[in-house]
Amino acid sequence: MSPRLRWRKFVSGFMLTLTGVCATVAVSVLFFILGYLVYHGGSSINWNFFTKLPVPVGEIGGGMANAIVGSAKLLLLASLLGVPIGFFGGVYLAEFSNSSIAFVVRYAADLLNGVPSIVIGIFAYALVVLPFKHFSTLAGAFALGVMMIPITLRSTEEFLHAVPRALREGSMALGASRWRTIMSVVVPAAYRGIMTAILLALARVAGETAPLLFTAFGNRYWSPGVSQPTASLPVMIFTYAISPYDDWHRQAWAAGLVLLALILIVNIFARAIVSRGGTILR
Amino acid sequence: MATSTTTVPDAGPSTGSRSLLARLTSGDEIARIITFIFAATVVLITVLLVLQLWHDSSLPRHKFGLNFFATRVWDPIAEEFGALPFIYGTLVTATVSLLIAVPLGLGAAIFLAELAPQKISDTLQFFIDLLAAVPSVIYGLLGVFIVIPLMREYLQPFLKRTLGFLPLFQGPAYGVGFFTAGIVLAIMVIPYIISVSREVLLSVPRDQREAALALGSTRWESTWKVVVPFARTGIMGSIFLALARALGETMAVTMVIGNTPTISASLFSPGYSIAAVIANEFTEATGEIYLQSLIELALVLFLLTFILNGLARMLLLVTTQKGSGMGQV
Numbered sequence: 001m002s003p004r005l006r007w008r009k010f011v012s013g014f015m016l017t018l019t020g021v022c023a024t025v026a027v028s029v030l031f032f033i034l035g036y037l038v039y040h041g042g043s044s045i046n047w048n049f050f051t052k053l054p055v056p057v058g059e060i061g062g063g064m065a066n067a068i069v070g071s072a073k074l075l076l077l078a079s080l081l082g083v084p085i086g087f088f089g090g091v092y093l094a095e096f097s098n099s100s101i102a103f104v105v106r107y108a109a110d111l112l113n114g115v116p117s118i119v120i121g122i123f124a125y126a127l128v129v130l131p132f133k134h135f136s137t138l139a140g141a142f143a144l145g146v147m148m149i150p151i152t153l154r155s156t157e158e159f160l161h162a163v164p165r166a167l168r169e170g171s172m173a174l175g176a177s178r179w180r181t182i183m184s185v186v187v188p189a190a191y192r193g194i195m196t197a198i199l200l201a202l203a204r205v206a207g208e209t210a211p212l213l214f215t216a217f218g219n220r221y222w223s224p225g226v227s228q229p230t231a232s233l234p235v236m237i238f239t240y241a242i243s244p245y246d247d248w249h250r251q252a253w254a255a256g257l258v259l260l261a262l263i264l265i266v267n268i269f270a271r272a273i274v275s276r277g278g279t280i281l282r
Numbered sequence: 283m284a285t286s287t288t289t290v291p292d293a294g295p296s297t298g299s300r301s302l303l304a305r306l307t308s309g310d311e312i313a314r315i316i317t318f319i320f321a322a323t324v325v326l327i328t329v330l331l332v333l334q335l336w337h338d339s340s341l342p343r344h345k346f347g348l349n350f351f352a353t354r355v356w357d358p359i360a361e362e363f364g365a366l367p368f369i370y371g372t373l374v375t376a377t378v379s380l381l382i383a384v385p386l387g388l389g390a391a392i393f394l395a396e397l398a399p400q401k402i403s404d405t406l407q408f409f410i411d412l413l414a415a416v417p418s419v420i421y422g423l424l425g426v427f428i429v430i431p432l433m434r435e436y437l438q439p440f441l442k443r444t445l446g447f448l449p450l451f452q453g454p455a456y457g458v459g460f461f462t463a464g465i466v467l468a469i470m471v472i473p474y475i476i477s478v479s480r481e482v483l484l485s486v487p488r489d490q491r492e493a494a495l496a497l498g499s500t501r502w503e504s505t506w507k508v509v510v511p512f513a514r515t516g517i518m519g520s521i522f523l524a525l526a527r528a529l530g531e532t533m534a535v536t537m538v539i540g541n542t543p544t545i546s547a548s549l550f551s552p553g554y555s556i557a558a559v560i561a562n563e564f565t566e567a568t569g570e571i572y573l574q575s576l577i578e579l580a581l582v583l584f585l586l587t588f589i590l591n592g593l594a595r596m597l598l599l600v601t602t603q604k605g606s607g608m609g610q611v
Contacts, residue, residue, distance in 0.1 A: 012502035016397055022389030023398070026472050027406050030413045033424060040427075085320050092317035105321045108328040114591035115331065116530025118557050119580045122564070123331045126338060149324055179313035200415075207417020210532035210557070214565045234419045234533075241423045242537060249427070256423050260416060267415045271408070 034260070041257025044250040049258075054220050054231075060247050064255055066222050070230035074141050074216060075206055077226065081145030082205075083198055086152025090194075093153070094160035095182050106154070113150035120146055121211035129215060135229040140216025144205040151204065155197030159190040192273050199270035203263045209234035233259045332584075339578035341571045350578065356543050356559075358567070363575040365582070367543035371460065371553035372583075375535060376528040378464025378549065379471060384521055386468075387475030388510075394476065395483035396505050407480065414473035422537035425466040430457040430538060433465075438550055453548040458540035461549040466534050471524040478523060482516030482601055483509060516601030522594035526587040532557035556583050 001009075048063045055062030089109075093102050124143035129135055163186050171181040187194070216230050218239065223230035233255050240252035342350055342363060353364025390410075394403045434457030441451045486509050494504035510517070540552025541562060556579045567573040 008500050008503065012500035015502045015506070016393075019389040019393035019397065022386050023393040023406060023476075026386060026390045026413070026476060027409045029469055029472075030409050030416075033413075033416060033420065036424060036428060037420070085323050088317045088320035089324050092314075092321040096314045096317055097321065101321075105324055108325040110591070110595065111588065112324070112328050112331070114526060114587050116532065116557060116583050116587055118530070118532040118560050119331075119335070119584050122560070122577060122580045123334055125564070126334050127330070146327060149327070153321075153324060178310040180309070182313070203415060207415075207419065209417070209419040210561055213561055217565070234417060237419050237423055238533060238537070241419075241426050252423060253427075256420050260420055263415055263417065264412055267412055271411075 090156025
């Protein structure tokens with residue numbers, strides 16, 4: 001082996017090892033984050049965290065029950081906006097549209113998907129907060145719902161496209177109308193994929209903080225109905241983390257652990273659905 | 283995001299001969315109209331968003347013009363607004379983050395696409411996908427309590443001792459600042475670079491690798507001199523995507539950048555970014571022109587990410603088409 005070849009082999013081995021190191025570092029960040037949250041948050045989670053309201057500044061204890069309920073309400077309302085528009089829009093793109101309209105809709109959806117979340121917050125502020133003249137659950141849910149639309153729309157379209165054409169033809173040969181075919185044959189065939197997409201969209205907006213800052217705002221108490229400002233887990237983590245109080249820091253860790261656990265569980269669950277139903281996509 | 287542009291061929295019989303009434307009663311036309319309304323809503327929302335940003339930033343656009351981007355005074359009381367420190371902070375943090383994230387992310391992507399066995403590659407990719415799902419406020423939380431102390435106690439003093447002759451690494455080590463924000467951003471965008479670059483590398487046809495190996499190149503030479511150049515445009519696309527993310531990121535940056543509008547050559551100096559100033563001051567902005575100046579900043583952010591995302595999509599489309607086209611030859 002000439003020295004030159006030996007050198008080339010050494011470089012090859014060295015650089016390839018280095019890429020392995022890069023991959024290890026990148027993946028270990030996840031376990032590092034999880035470990036820290038479990039370490040700091042685990043010791044701060046107790047029953048009070050889930051059942052009590054925040055206590056006034058200076059008092060020790062209290063919980064984030066209102067933020068947990070607030071987040072749930074925001075997500076529910078957001079899906080009421082984001083899922084129908086995304087789903088039916090996706091059905092239109094996959095089943096009915098001609099290519100020039102489809103191009104415009106897809107372009108708009110991709111554009112919307114790339115808009116920084118804080119800008120979506122300003123949009124919701126102008127559209128919902130200003131007319132009602134105060135911060136509200138509704139405004140926060142609107143912002144999150146808008147963020148759900150592009151993800152749901154593009155995935156619905158993609159999964160509908162993946163349904164084999166023979167299924168459609170079979171249904172229509174039996175005399176079913178176009179719409180009947182879509183609703184009772186095509187959509188059920190793509191059901192798992194679409195559910196996964198909706199779950200992933202929910203998990204993504206569940207952690208969004210920036211669009212809630214000036215829409216849902218925050219609240220130290222319960223927020224009845226949908227027209228009052230409301231607390232939410234991500235905003236609570238933000239306010240508590242940058243506060244100067246140790247007890248609040250403790251609770252920020254606990255809230256971070258709860259939020260991350262929820263998001264990761266939904267992610268893992270959603271990916272499990274799609275991998276079990278993978279056959280339809282082949 | 284796959285960018286399939288094929289539309290499903292019309293599977294039904296030609297409906298042209300049937301009357302509109304017949305089609306309406308079969309429900310198909312109604313369904314088409316209803317789903318069209320939902321699809322049109324998406325376009326409507328997007329157009330509305332752009333119009334609203336444009337309309338609600340008219341005051342500062344007329345009063346300050348292009349000076350808005352060139353002056354550094356941000357004085358709500360005198361109603362003088364210049365965005366330079368925020369634009370500077372956004373660009374500096376994004377640059378720092380890419381300088382860290384691109385080599386690391388590309389390296390990891392090469393490992394996943396070229397070296398690791400399928401099973402290991404898929405498992406690691408699964409973890410990378412989970413990492414991409416971690417919300418930014420969690421990164422901010424870890425930034426505040428882990429990264430900032432680490433920077434203040436260890437990394438910044440170390441850099442000052444070793445590279446302190448550079449103006450980049452001078453000044454007091456506060457912990458917060460451009461450098462810390464850049465590092466937190468880097469951690470956040472690495473998963474995007476890895477996922478997209480891995481896809482692009484995997485789409486490089488097998489013949490390319492085999493030809494290089496057959497000509498006597500080592501494994502690394504075939505990867506670095508053949509596969510990576512072949513996937514170059516797609517990798518650029520992934521970097522643009524990451525850059526767009528880094529520019530628009532709000533929470534994590536707000537929590538670690540220090541929130542002081544300064545322009546300083548030192549990376550250790552506290553700074554401010556466009557997204558952070560909007561997050562901090564929007565609810566407190568009194569006075570029309572103050573609020574509208576913040577909205578103009580949002581417009582700038584929107585345009586930046588719009589351009590970068592568009593470029594990224596174009597580059598990725600070009601690569602995937604090139605990959606599949608060559609594969610069939």
